[in-house]
Amino acid sequence: MDVRVQMSMVFHLDKCIGCHTCSLACKNIWTDRKGTEYMWWNNVETKPGTGYPTGWEDQEKYHGGWELKDGKLGLRSTSKTQTVFNIFHNPNQPSMDDYYEPWTYDYQNLFNAPEGSDQPTAVPLSMVTGDLIQIKAGPNWDDDMGGSPVYAESDPNLAALNPDQKAQMFAIERLMFFYLPRICNHCLNPSCVASCPSGALHKRGEDGIVLVDQKRCRGWRACIAACPYKKMYYNWQTGKSEKCVLCYPRLETGQAPACFHSCVGRIRYLGVILYDADRIHEVASLPEDQLIEGQRSLILDPRDPVVIAGARQNGIHDAVVEAACKSPTYRFVKDWKMALPLHAEFRTLPMLFYVPPMAPVMAHKSETALENNSEDLFADIEEARAPIEYLASMFGTKHTGKVRYALRKQKAVRWYRRAITVGDVDMPTAERMLREADCTPAEAEAIYRLTSLCSFEERFVIPPMHREQAIEMLEDPLEHKQGVGFGFMDGPRRGL
Amino acid sequence: MSNLSTYFNALFFIALPYAALVLFFLIGIRRYLRRGFTYSSLSSQFLENKQHFWALMPFHYGIITVLTVHIAAFLIPRQVEWWGRVPARLWFMEIGMLAAGLLTLAGLVAAMVRRKVNRKIAVVTSAADWIILVLLLLQIVSGLGVAILHPWGSSWFSIAVTPYLWSIVKLDPNIALVAVMPALVKYHIINAFLIIAFFPFTRLVHILVMPNPYLWRRPQVVRWYRRPQAARG
């Protein structure tokens, strides 16, 4: 057992209101520089929809991630041989057209236009060329299902549905959508890192955050093709790849990442988990239907003495183990089994987990849709909501079991709380639901608390990173004494 | 030999090569140490994906073939000369090189056109890019000219040019053999040194940071600030 630490996340999709505050918080801190205008390290997609970049989930198109070839784990399009031969032109690299051409507006014209009979307008100008452009797409073009006949209907996950289900999903009375916020998954088996010809991409040993060493990156772009989530971005100005850094400078000072901190719906949770690095390859090579279970089994119980001993042996600070015990990720993923990885079939072992959405409820019957008169108290999960096969295509490697389990538990908790606070459900029914959903009253209370009443400290359990000690190992702080005061920093620039 | 041409030869075949090499190493290393960030392929594929294929693929595969043979003739002249002794092999080499040269030319011209006509690409094109493109164009055109007008280069290169190049390396320049070369060949050599001189100022430095350890390393890379003895990789 090789115990390591991973900063991991949970997004509770039932709570996301699609406000995009997270995206803007990130943009303002990290990607408002030249060459990065088109990047959204955090983006929020409407589902069903094609997402950003367009159709990213479709690996028949983008060829990202890992696959099993004759039982052997390999990169789909960025193996060493393929990368060497594709280094001059990568056929699997998306171009700006797959994202969008960033633009601004000619606001100056509103002030400077000569007097005339018309109101002056601010025409859109490309942020690449500065020319007048026709806006054809944006990072969130199909927000709230705008343009669904083009976008929502080409959602790759719809392949999991039969024609009937599909028709139902788009029937106007049943129309439903939800939001999918995405950042880098800081995977345990990152395909970007494995594909990087320069060794610039790496995982930080201490917290598992995946970073690009900007000085080592040479712009070979294998990572852009390799990341199946398309969360590697190419800065066309500096000729370097960039990605979500999980706001590590904030984490190192005990603050939550900007998107987490600003999240209006409070859907985001962050905490460390301990995992067994010896088993990464084994788990990533499991048959598809065992991937989610396998990934769960990688996560170790931080209260287990054997694990604690392993952590100590690997130099993991006790404070980190303590934080792992309080980690909301551990609770959602391991204890309650409610949070699932997105597209685990890409085999990167993503460390961002999603609680699948209960909402929206689809009022498909003329009477109230929420009545549960049938013997099956969970009937509406099958009938009145997003087709479970659709959710399973995203969160269950096309197997509905795990998604159904998570949804049933959510519903049971709701009804249990309803029995307590509203009283329109009788307790025996609520308790029966809990039992059927594999949940106890105590667990239900804990889920309720962490879902609805969670404080900042409960949502973000950030251990002290001891960065100061770590850096002292590399640099002597006294070396800079008497030497540094004012100094110069070189901005990143293109070419010499 | 007139005085003028002696000066000419000394300037272009002794002074220029050394100036070029000094610049190459001095600026190249300095840039790597001081501005390592600027060592990048500066790929523009992201901005334009289609013409990119038709320009960059032929250019790179062409130039790699041509350069490899040049370097072979420099490093292992005897083997190259031996290869050329059988007419069939010589023909194969000549035609192969000519084809590779044409491929390079086609790719380079396509790349130049792409940089000229595509607005997005124009935005990321610098003066240094244009200078090196023009130098490369001259080099390839003159190289093709040599191949056609003064054939069997694979044989005479090893006999005439290689000793000269080695004399430069050994700091004992001997230009007797190049001094009598046809003008086009001379130009090809001079232009080559110009490219070497200008190399460290341009995007060509990406050649120096070609992926290498990558081919032998394990797939996943983990960087530690500190790692206790007991723990494994």
Ligand code: SF4
């Ligand atoms: S800020 Fe939170 S609630 Fe708003 S879109 Fe982002 S994840 Fe959803």
